[in-house]
Amino acid sequence: MxxxxxxxxxxxxxxxxxxxxxxxxxxxxxxxxxxxxxxxxxxxxxxxxxxxxxxxxxxxxxxxxxxxxxxxxxxxxxxxxxxxxxxxxxxxxxxxxxxxxxxxxxxxxxxxxxxxxxxxxxxxxxxxxxxxxxxxxxxxxxxxxxxxxxxxxxxxxxxxxxxxxxxxxxxxxxxxxxxxxxxxxxxxxxxxxxxxELQTVMSRSSKAIGSEEFCRRAEEAYRELAGSQGQVLDVAMRRRENPFPLETVISAICSHFQVTPEFLRLRRGTHVARLLAMKLLKEEAGLTQREIAVWLGLKDGSGVSRHLAVLNHMLESDEQLARTYRSIRKAIRG
Missing domain, CATH: 3.30.70.1290 (Transposase IS200-like)
Known part of the structure; x- marks a missing residue:
């Protein structure tokens, strides 16, 4: 089969x-x-x-x-x-x-x-x-x-x-x-x-969940994929480009907080710039928690995991911090 x-x-x-x-x-x-x-x-x-x-x-x-x-x-x-x-x-x-x-x-x-x-x-x-x-x-x-x-x-x-x-x-x-x-x-x-309504939407296609137009394009893309032996052709369905360079992410963070990359890497503790660096390096640069730990001078990825949990909780309760996060993310994405 x-x-x-x-x-x-x-x-x-x-x-x-x-x-x-x-x-x-x-x-x-x-x-x-x-x-x-x-x-x-x-x-x-x-x-x-x-x-x-x-x-x-x-x-x-x-x-x-x-x-x-x-x-x-x-x-x-x-x-x-x-x-x-x-x-x-x-x-x-x-x-x-x-x-x-x-x-x-x-x-x-x-x-x-x-x-x-x-x-x-x-x-x-x-x-x-x-x-x-x-x-x-x-x-x-x-x-x-x-x-x-x-x-x-x-x-x-x-x-x-x-x-x-x-x-x-x-x-x-x-x-x-x-x-x-x-x-x-x-x-x-x-x-x-x-x-x-969701039940109706989910019954439209075995390949996609969405509007009739989206499902139609998905079905067409799968047919093209079958005919091209694995080459993906439906570029129009993309939502996001490849990860941004690490340097781009760090530059945006440093510019916002008026600090240097060395400040982010050498400072210990939970300074907000350092916490946001962890989150944005993961989300926008696509680094693993282990890779982030190495860059920031932590022992391993578990430390990054703990800091991210703290930050995510802070983002839910602190609207000013959430705006800062969105502003830096917008700067990264141009």
Missing amino acids: ARTLRLEFPGAIYHVTVRGNERRTIFRADADRVRFLEKLAGKVDEHHIRLYAYVLMPNHFHLLLETPRANLSRFMQEFNTAYTVYFNRRHERTGHLFAGRYKARLVEGDPYLLRLTRYIHLNPVCTDAMREQSFEEKRRFLHAYRWSSYRSYVGIVRRESWVDYGPLMELVAAGSRDREQEYQQFVEAGLAQSDA
Whole structure:
């Protein structure tokens, strides 16, 4: 059987679904889920993926992600292999864990990102066992469910440094001081009423999620890809160019704060310029946390991870800092 073609370009957004072989469970204990998330976090950083949402179910998982480096296939192959090797060794089994290749549909950006995250985050209460439960019972179950990004979006638990919360929070509550509450209300409205419009959108194409025009262009791009033996032709669908040079990012930060690169590299502690350098080197220059640590003189990527978690929390509560971040990012992008 021919392998499924993947349309890849910088800035592509995908809804990825992976199911267990013969719909069998892919997690036998919480330890498996913990290890799954550890490996996911590592591969997200290694491949410069922007992960917007995830959920783990007994026999499948969902990811909503963006690929600034047009590398979905490599990321998914390495991640699925890493978890399969772990799972087979731990449970003394052999053979395939997942059912064939993963399903990945292109997403048409902002108009559908919010609704897709709601769809993903509501998965745990859309099972047969939960379908007849009351609104409050579903809500309590959702708040207690540990294996998705939802609880960290709404402030029940601390945010994870390898999940990119910013774009979705800006979409749901631009200008609001309590974005977590706004997002919680948006998602939990789906407990009472299904999103019929999203269901219609998701049924339009097996290749894409979006408007009729977007789905048509995606289908055409896949046909061209099949005819060109893997050469991607649909440049018009790109959202973002390749990462910016490290020097461009550092220059923008130094210019804004009137400091030198040496100040960023040699200063210890959590000066805001240094924190923003970590975030923008990751987002705009595409560096891994380990590479950022080396440049800034830290011991390893775990230090960067901790600082990013602090900064992301600050950005949610400090509008002046958020404006500074957006201003520097705008300067980098020209």
